[in-house]
Amino acid sequence: MKLKEIETITRSIAWGASKILHSYYCGKNRFETIESSKGNPVTTADIKSNAYILKNLQAFFPQDTFGYLSEENYKNNNCIKKDWVWIIDPLDGTKEFINQTGEYALHIALAYKGRPYVGVVAIPEAQTIYFATKGYGTFVEKLNHKITQIKVSNKNTIKNPSLVVSRSHRNNRFQSLINSFSTKDIIYMGGLGKKITTILEKKADVYLSISGKSAPKDWDFAAPDLILTEAGGKFTYFNGDTPIYNRGDVSQWGNFIASNGSSHQALCEKFMNILNHVDKKAIL
Missing domain, CATH: 3.40.190.80 (D-Maltodextrin-Binding Protein; domain 2)
Structure with a gap:
């Protein structure tokens, strides 16, 4: 499977996980907050988003070839012995999610030998996904699935950024x-x-x-x-x-x-x- 095909699948999964997070954020589904052992909160929304992402990725990308490193499933400091590893944050900014600031996201990346080759950052409350494949540029996708390329500014940032x-x-x-x-x-x-x-x-x-x-x-x-x-x-x-x-x-x-x-x-x-x-x- 080519990287662009992997990217398309990843975007689709990110949209599904975004809808799950938004359903909890807006109150359609109620979530519980669990304090983790390290003092970082985990919610029902984190767990549901994580389960959805893993289930759908693993349907396309088997664990005998692909490794999976997710915040909610991480247990130890052992390196995953695979060249291709999915790196997942099912809810980036849990405190912001709980505090209703809207400043939360979800991240899905596919890394090859330690560097990302496919990356998706979804912003559920903006109904927007940012995605990139190595060598192809970065794009923005809206809920209506309109896609546009995005580039950083060329502003000189050394003075008063x-x-x-x-x-x-x-x-x-x-x-x-x-x-x-x-x-x-x-x-x-x-x-x-x-x-x-x-x-x-x-x-x-x-x-x-x-x-x-x-x-x-x-x-x-x-x-x-x-x-x-x-x-x-x-x-x-x-x-x-x-x-x-x-x-x-x-x-x-x-x-x-x-x-x-x-x-x-x-x-x-x-x-x-x-x-x-x-x-x-x-x-x-």
Whole structure:
């Protein structure tokens, strides 16, 4: 099966899962909130979306060839011994879902030897899907199934870019970093998929994240990584390295930046210098 055929199947499954999430979000179906062992909430909607995605993917892509790494089924730090691995977040931004901000998404990515080749980010409350296949660009699909290609802006972002950052995952070190940077605007938002789509839609220029006691996981990054890079953006750590998925440890530790790519290296260097200054100041 060709990658574009896989992409078409994935989009169809993402639409089905989006309808499930929306049915719980709008109150058509009631959901319960369960506190996980790590203090992160899980809802009935997470579980139902996850079951739907896995059942439908596995109907087309058997487990003897394809691995499956899902937030709701993840149990240990063992690397999945398959070249092709599905990486799934059935509800990205569960807290936002519970708090009714609308800033939640679902992610489905297919990675080959650690890098995404197919990626879908669905935004249920916008009735929109962003999707990409490696080498083919990024597209947006609406509920009426109208499809248009999308590309990042060519704006020079080294001077006064607008930032999009987490509403809740900000420690003092991270707040000091963004306070020390000259920026046009800061958008506080939940859900990583939703944040990356703000760059695609030219509503923000740069996304930042630095690890504290926790870090983003493979299922947070994989699909947003591909939809941004195929649209012309960059998705790297401060040192320029690209994330590798299914390494065993699902946590993506480190300092991370996503941008439209026009001044990406310069931004990396600038944020590294600011962070070094913040860290030295904290020691003193």
